[in-house]
Amino acid sequence: MRINFMSKSVFKEIGWVKVLPFYLFAFLPFANSQNIPVYLDDTKPVEQRINDALSRMTLDEKIAVIHAQSKFSSPGVKRLGFPDLWTDDGPHGVRPDVLWDEWEQAGQTNDSCVAFPALTCLAATWNPLMARLYGESLGEEALYRGKAMILGPGVNIYRTPLGGRNFEYMGEDPWLASRMVVPYIQGLQSKGVAACVKHYALNNDEEYRHQVNVIVSDRALHEIYLPAFKAAVTEAGTWGIMGAYNLYKNQHNCHNSILLNKILKQDWRYDGVVVSDWGGCHDTDEAVANGLDLEFGSWTDGLTMGATNAYDSYYLALPYKKLIQEGKYTMKELDEKVRRVLRLFYRTTMSRLKPYGFLCSESHYNAALKIAQEGVVLLKNDPVKNGKTRQPLLPLQRPERILVVGENAIKMMTVGGGSSSLKVQREILPLDGIRERFKGSQVDFARGYVGDTIQSYNGVTVGRSLYETRPADELIAEAVDKARQADVVIIFGGLNKSNYQDCEGHDRQQYGLPYAQDRLIEALAAANKRLVYVNISGNGVAMPWLSKVPAVVQGWFIGSEAGEAIASVLAGDVNPSGKLPFTWYDSLEQCGAHALNAFPGTWREGHQIIDETYKEDIYVGYRWTDKQKVKPLFSFGHGLSYTTFKLGRLTANKLQMTADDEITFTIPVTNTGRRAGAETLQLYVSDRKASVDRPVKELKAFQKVFLLPGETQQVSLTIDKRALSFYDESNSRWTAEPGLFEALVGTSSDCLPARCTFELKM
Ligand code: BGC
Numbered sequence: 001m002r003i004n005f006m007s008k009s010v011f012k013e014i015g016w017v018k019v020l021p022f023y024l025f026a027f028l029p030f031a032n033s034q035n036i037p038v039y040l041d042d043t044k045p046v047e048q049r050i051n052d053a054l055s056r057m058t059l060d061e062k063i064a065v066i067h068a069q070s071k072f073s074s075p076g077v078k079r080l081g082f083p084d085l086w087t088d089d090g091p092h093g094v095r096p097d098v099l100w101d102e103w104e105q106a107g108q109t110n111d112s113c114v115a116f117p118a119l120t121c122l123a124a125t126w127n128p129l130m131a132r133l134y135g136e137s138l139g140e141e142a143l144y145r146g147k148a149m150i151l152g153p154g155v156n157i158y159r160t161p162l163g164g165r166n167f168e169y170m171g172e173d174p175w176l177a178s179r180m181v182v183p184y185i186q187g188l189q190s191k192g193v194a195a196c197v198k199h200y201a202l203n204n205d206e207e208y209r210h211q212v213n214v215i216v217s218d219r220a221l222h223e224i225y226l227p228a229f230k231a232a233v234t235e236a237g238t239w240g241i242m243g244a245y246n247l248y249k250n251q252h253n254c255h256n257s258i259l260l261n262k263i264l265k266q267d268w269r270y271d272g273v274v275v276s277d278w279g280g281c282h283d284t285d286e287a288v289a290n291g292l293d294l295e296f297g298s299w300t301d302g303l304t305m306g307a308t309n310a311y312d313s314y315y316l317a318l319p320y321k322k323l324i325q326e327g328k329y330t331m332k333e334l335d336e337k338v339r340r341v342l343r344l345f346y347r348t349t350m351s352r353l354k355p356y357g358f359l360c361s362e363s364h365y366n367a368a369l370k371i372a373q374e375g376v377v378l379l380k381n382d383p384v385k386n387g388k389t390r391q392p393l394l395p396l397q398r399p400e401r402i403l404v405v406g407e408n409a410i411k412m413m414t415v416g417g418g419s420s421s422l423k424v425q426r427e428i429l430p431l432d433g434i435r436e437r438f439k440g441s442q443v444d445f446a447r448g449y450v451g452d453t454i455q456s457y458n459g460v461t462v463g464r465s466l467y468e469t470r471p472a473d474e475l476i477a478e479a480v481d482k483a484r485q486a487d488v489v490i491i492f493g494g495l496n497k498s499n500y501q502d503c504e505g506h507d508r509q510q511y512g513l514p515y516a517q518d519r520l521i522e523a524l525a526a527a528n529k530r531l532v533y534v535n536i537s538g539n540g541v542a543m544p545w546l547s548k549v550p551a552v553v554q555g556w557f558i559g560s561e562a563g564e565a566i567a568s569v570l571a572g573d574v575n576p577s578g579k580l581p582f583t584w585y586d587s588l589e590q591c592g593a594h595a596l597n598a599f600p601g602t603w604r605e606g607h608q609i610i611d612e613t614y615k616e617d618i619y620v621g622y623r624w625t626d627k628q629k630v631k632p633l634f635s636f637g638h639g640l641s642y643t644t645f646k647l648g649r650l651t652a653n654k655l656q657m658t659a660d661d662e663i664t665f666t667i668p669v670t671n672t673g674r675r676a677g678a679e680t681l682q683l684y685v686s687d688r689k690a691s692v693d694r695p696v697k698e699l700k701a702f703q704k705v706f707l708l709p710g711e712t713q714q715v716s717l718t719i720d721k722r723a724l725s726f727y728d729e730s731n732s733r734w735t736a737e738p739g740l741f742e743a744l745v746g747t748s749s750d751c752l753p754a755r756c757t758f759e760l761k762m
Contacts, residue, residue, distance in 0.1 A: 040081065042352060050342045054335060056080060062331075062338045063321045067295040067314040070100045074294060076345065083349045085341075087196065087275075087296070089419045091152020091168060092116050092559065094141045096423035096460065101309050105423075105459030112425040113141055114364040115414040115559035119153055120538045121375035123170035123581035124556065124639070126680045127704045128183045130371045135187020135195075137367040142193045143357025148348035149194040149240055149275075151419070153184050155228035156203045156244075158539075158582045159620055160593045162508040164206035164500070167538020167557055168420055171581025172621030172636065174224055175699045178231035185236035192354030194344060196240035196275055197232040201225055201259055203244035205600055207507045208610055210280070212601060213247040216614040219692075222727035222734075223618050230268055239272040239347050243292065245280045247609070251290070254280035260291025273340045278419075284315040288329060292316070293337045360425045365561060372558035372565035374678075377578035378640040382550040384530055393530060393551040395572025395642055396488055402441050403486035404431050405448040405479045405524065406493045407515075408536040410464055413557045416457045416497030418504025423460045424560050430492050430534070433563020437571050446479035448491065448524075449515045452498040472516050476523050483527040490570065491524060492555070493517045494536035502538045502557070507600070511588045512542045521545045534566060540584040543633060554578070572642060577678035577704070579639035579748065583621045586633045592616025592624035618695065622749045626696035635750035637682050637699070643673030643709065647681075650745050650754035656761050657721075659736065664718040665743050667754055671707035679747055680704040683717040685724060688740040688757075692726060697744055697752075717745065724760055738762040 038044050039053035054062075061077050069075045069084070076082035089095040093115040097106040116122075116134055125131075142150050154165070158172040170177040185195040202214040202225050216225065232238045241264065243254030253259055254276040264270045278297025281287050287295065295316040312318050316337075323329050348354075358364075383390040386397070396402075409431040414422045428436075435443045453466040468475075483489045493513060495501040500509055512518065525531055525548035532551040535541065546552070553576070555566050568574040585591050593599040593616050601612025619627050622636040648668035657663045669679055681704075684697035700723035705713050721736045728735040738760050746752035 046343065046346050049346060050339055053077070053080060053082075053342050054338060057338065059321065059324065062334055063317060065341045066293060066334075066337050067311060067316045068297065069311055071098050071103065071297070074296070076349065082345050085149065085345065085349060086147050087149040087151055088142070088145065088147040089151045090196070091150065091154055092118055092420050093138065093414070093422040093424070094145045094147060094150070095419070095421070103458060110359075111145060112360065112423050113145075114360055114368055115422045115424045115427060116368045117372045117375055117558040118167045118420075118538055118556055119170050120167050120581060121556035121558050121578070122184070122371055123176060123180050124377055124554070124578040125371060125374040125704075126176070126579050126702055127374055128179055130374055131180045132183035132187040133367045134371055135184040136190060137364045139188040139191030139193040140355075140357045140361070141359050141364060142188075143191055143354065144359040145357070147193065149196050149344075150188060151196045151242065152198060153181055153195065154198050155181050155232065156199060156201075157225055157228075157620060159204040159614075160591055160599050161511060161540040161582075161585060161588070162599070163204060163539065164503050164505065164507045165418070166582075167417070167502040170228065172583060173581065173699050174227035176581055176702070177228035178235075179702070181228050181232050182236040185232055185238050189237070189239060189347075191357070192348055192351050194239035194272075194348050195232070195236070196242050197229060197238050198242035199244035199253075199277055200229050200241050200264070201244060201253065202248055203246050203253070205246065205507060205612065206505055207600060209245040209505075211247075211608065212610045212612050213250055214612055214614065216248075217617050218729045218732065219727045220614055220618045224620050226263070233264065233268045233270045239344055240275055241270070241272060242275045242277050243280055245277050251286065252280065252282050255283065255286035255290040255292045257290040265291055271340070271343060273344050281315050284319045284323065287315045288320060288323070288333050293340045368559050369561040369565055372561055373568060373574045375556060375558065375578045376565065376569045376576050377554040377580055377638075378569070378576040378642075379554055379584075379634050379638070380546070380550070380552040381640050384550050392642075393488070393532060394553075394570060396438075396570055399438070399441055399487035401486045402434065402438055402443045403446060403479075403482050403489045404434055404443060405446045405483070405489060405491045405520070407447060407449055407451045407466065408494055408496065409445065409492035411451070411466060411496060412462045412464070413497055413536065413562065414559060415460050415462050417502060420504070421457055421460065421497070427560050428563035429464070430555075430563045430566050433565070433567035434490065434570070436564070437567035437573075444482055444486070446482050447475050448479040448520050449475060449493070449517050451496055451515045452501075454498065457497075472519070476520050479520065480523050480527045483524050486528060488530045488532065489524055489528045490532045490534060491521060492534050492536060493521065494541065494555075495539065496536070497557070508539065511540075511585075518544060521549065525549055532570065540582065540633070542587060546633065554580070572675075575642045575675050575677040576639065577641060577680070579637050579680050580634055581636070583625055583632045583636045584634035584638075586631075590625060590630050590632055592619045595624075595628070623695040623698070635748050637680070637748035638750065639680075639748070641677045641679065643671055643675040643677035645677075645679045645707070645747065646670045646672045647746065647754055650743070650756050652743070652756050652758055654758070656759045658761055659721045662718050662720045663758060664716050665745060665756060666714050666716045667745055668712050668714050669705060669707065670712040671709055674709050676706070676708050678704055678706045681715045681717065681745060682747065682749070682752070683719070684744045684749065684752060685719065686742040686744060687724065687737075688742060690726070690737055690739075692728070694726060697749070699749070719743075721760070736760055
């Protein structure tokens, strides 16, 4: 090799040792480009590299890359230098490693992670910047752990508060979920780690999830259940998507011709891989023909369920190879799948542009804390007597004696719940967070109730013993006794990550709080008026005692920094700004799916399939309560602050728009209180007159603003024709009909004081 691009004197000056690495790094690929094969040549377009790789692969190599080789990995192409592809759950942190072919822990000592808040909490921030931060931080943890794909985020719609996995999703509204999922994916993939958006689609039941056949109108499918997936594909460019367990139109969704071939791949032009949910593939022919690209988690050896190391018997393994060899299929379908898998390789494992990852860094803990603090929702904060005056109970004013009550104050919530369970490096429990923050106070604890005392989940042991044998009466009596002595009582109750709570595999069986918590709360409310109830859950719960409890906080499952985050909100170091991503019903009857007796579904004869008709149609969440004119406990978009905000006059930059136009609404918002705080301006659109039945209003834009005391900001919210459209079943198109619309702007779906009528002209 001749060096003629730098004078020798330069080398002398700066030294060979320093220059050589630069020279090799910068120029070697180009110098060598004639000698290296196209598929390895970074300078060549990816599609060309894919074609080249494909042309070199044998049938066996092609078959190998489209199915798993272990619980969470699929093989690369060793002969050609493509490494194995490692996936992992998702979506709240990087799951600890399991054994090659077992669900048990591999027993690594370097796989503890940071747990980020559950996605419900992320959605409650209503802040896309938090979603970006989440994705980036998680991506860095995944890189360190050698994972090329994270199995998440989840964007199934919160159809009923009994949904066991709602905590892993982003609420009831398609627009909110769409705005939050896009930056999560972009953040993750900016680190060279693929997202695998799940569970596509209509996966709204956990109970018998492999057998539920969803019957839903095209309109509800497109308006409610698909938009977040569509945004993930068409806006975020997700590299992976996971088929759901359930069926739609009698076909399992991991090989569903309408959902995968037609909508995802044809209409949305998706170029990534479709991954089966673990065990979601059931048929070779359907998997070949209906859009599945990468099969994971099947439990069959062709004869029985539950076989181990049965990877060769996967539907897309030897059974598929045999059908090719017998001439039933050509290479066409196989090449199409392999092409997508190779594209994934180039985007992840084969990408040289990836940064380095790191695990459990302070920056990740800070991200987890910040997201948690922004997601906590202050549901209620009524004034209570304080000396001679009355003022809101929160934030707490240096109480001398604090009583913390409830199992959820001492329970790790990053462990359990199914596949999202984690092994964290640390999790600050609420009681510890409060003790740390209120060091000057005397902080006592009473158990109050016993929920689930299981000490380990999937091989991860919970640090703190929850052993307790005293009966409920005794626990309540003890808590009441202590409450009488306290200046303030903080109850940590709600659900947990055990079966039939917020947990994969089953749905909740009741809307009410479990473990006799209502009795405890009533008793404490009678004993001490200065009562704060912090609800830990990913779902709404019944609150029959609400009028007797002055302060209620929704604390979600918020990960590693839970205790610190909640304590900072209770103390007022952080001014709460979370807003509910779902409607919090008073009772199940307020929810469309339950009011119409449309959840769960009905077994068919033969007890193989459950048909579940989504009779409430597009009327999910606030769309239903608006239509029925019922007042939920807390509305979608609700969330209080320790400061006050005043909205000014809403103006529009025009009062008429055309189909290719945009319209911008502007509203001044002022922080009229004495603390800095954030408010989220929400814009809903109401169609005055339409040829189809339309919701009273629908969220179409929002913006969170941070304001110092006295500060005013002009908030602008822009929409276009898409915000006015509905899915027209008569021609399968999104349609905006000309006529009058109203923009409703405010701070929650039940507080929209600013209004402006405008017209769409064609
Ligand atoms: C879950 C998925 C998860 C997969 C792998 C399945 O049971 O439904 O969400 O990613 O397991 O753990």
